[in-house]
Amino acid sequence: xxxxxxxxxxxxxxxxxxxxxxxxxxxxxxxxxxxxxxxxxxxxxxxxxxxxxxxxxxxxxxxxxxxxxxxxxxxxxxxxxxxxxxxxxxxxxxxxxxxxxxxxxxxxxxxxxxxxxxxxxxxxxxxxxxxxxxxxxxxxxxxxxxxxxxxxxxxxxxxxxxxxxxxxxxxxxxxxxxxxxxxxxxxxxxxxxxxxxxxxxxxxxxxxxxxxxxxxxxxxxxxxxxxxxxxxxxxxxxxxxxxxxxxxxxxxxx
Ligand SMILES: Nc1ncnc2c1ncn2[C@@H]1O[C@H](COP(=O)(O)OP(=O)(O)OP(=O)(O)O)[C@@H](O)[C@H]1O
Ligand SMILES: [Mg+2]
Numbered sequence: 689x690x691x692x693x694x695x696x697x698x699x700x701x702x703x704x705x706x707x708x709x710x711x712x713x714x715x716x717x718x719x720x721x722x723x724x725x726x727x728x729x730x731x732x733x734x735x736x737x738x739x740x741x742x743x744x745x746x747x748x749x750x751x752x753x754x755x756x757x758x759x760x761x762x763x764x765x766x767x768x769x770x771x772x773x774x775x776x777x778x779x780x781x782x783x784x785x786x787x788x789x790x791x792x793x794x795x796x797x798x799x800x801x802x803x804x805x806x807x808x809x810x811x812x813x814x815x816x817x818x819x820x821x822x823x824x825x826x827x828x829x830x831x832x833x834x835x836x837x838x839x840x841x842x843x844x845x846x847x848x849x850x851x852x853x854x855x856x857x858x859x860x861x862x863x864x865x866x867x868x869x870x871x872x873x874x875x876x877x878x879x880x881x882x883x884x885x886x887x888x889x890x891x892x893x894x895x896x897x898x899x900x901x902x903x904x905x906x907x908x909x910x911x912x913x914x915x916x917x918x919x920x921x922x923x924x925x926x927x928x929x930x931x932x933x934x935x936x937x938x939x940x941x942x
Contacts, residue, residue: 716929718766728772736771740909834877864891
């Protein structure tokens with residue numbers, strides 16, 4: 689791949705599979721011999737916890753310039769991780785008073801070079817950190833649970849992305865919505881999936897099924913792909929990684 693693909697995994701709603709998606713897509717891409725860095729941009733530090741990448745130094749020290757990136761980034765399952773912890777919440781508060789406050793993560797990402805993919809796990813809010821992420825990346829994936837209230841919340845995240853595209857980042861593109869936690873036993877999830885296919889006018893990735901292996905994997909500090917490689921959700925994430933690769937080729941060539 690000729691230049692780095694930068695993708696934010698974003699949804700202001702909580703528990704929509706952002707972290708699970710960032711981790712497992714990152715590992716699936718790495719398994720395709722691509723170089724990947726996953727950025728934890730959530731003061732909850734879930735991505736760092738998920739892959740046992742909790743470290744004394746985090747993205748906060750990279751942002752303040754206290755510690756060089758090379759001393760912070762750790763590799764797990766073939767993916768470089770830039771971890772976060774709750775200090776990021778204080779950094780975010782301090783960011784508010786800085787001129788160019790929407791561009792601080794973009795400036796940080798300019799120092800991250802040589803990867804095929806950079807994935808950002810965002811926090812469940814439309815906070816300054818999320819605005820920064822959307823200003824810093826070229827592409828967005830929106831994981832969405834197949835529930836009525838998630839559908840109702842979709843317009844807010846879409847409005848936010850289009851607002852940032854207009855004001856701060858003209859090249860921003862929505863690669864697609866990723867339906868997660870599809871449960872064929874619950875009729876409503878299939879109905880919402882059908883609704884999305886016909887009414888949203890945005891690309892849809894293949895859905896990720898509800899899978900107990902997805903819940904268990906982080907308690908072992910492993911991606912689903914290494915914890916349960918033949919599970920349905922591991923297969924789903926590998927498929928979505930292929931779709932992502934095709935989609936990036938398409939956007940590069942168009
Ligand atoms: N395919 C799946 N099947 C079953 N459970 C899942 C699946 N994907 C994620 N989960 C579970 O759903 C919960 C929320 O997932 P996750 O933490 O990835 O969401 P999130 O959007 O990052 O949450 P937050 O908004 O708090 O950052 C977790 O408990 C996770 O284990
Ligand atoms: Mg999360």
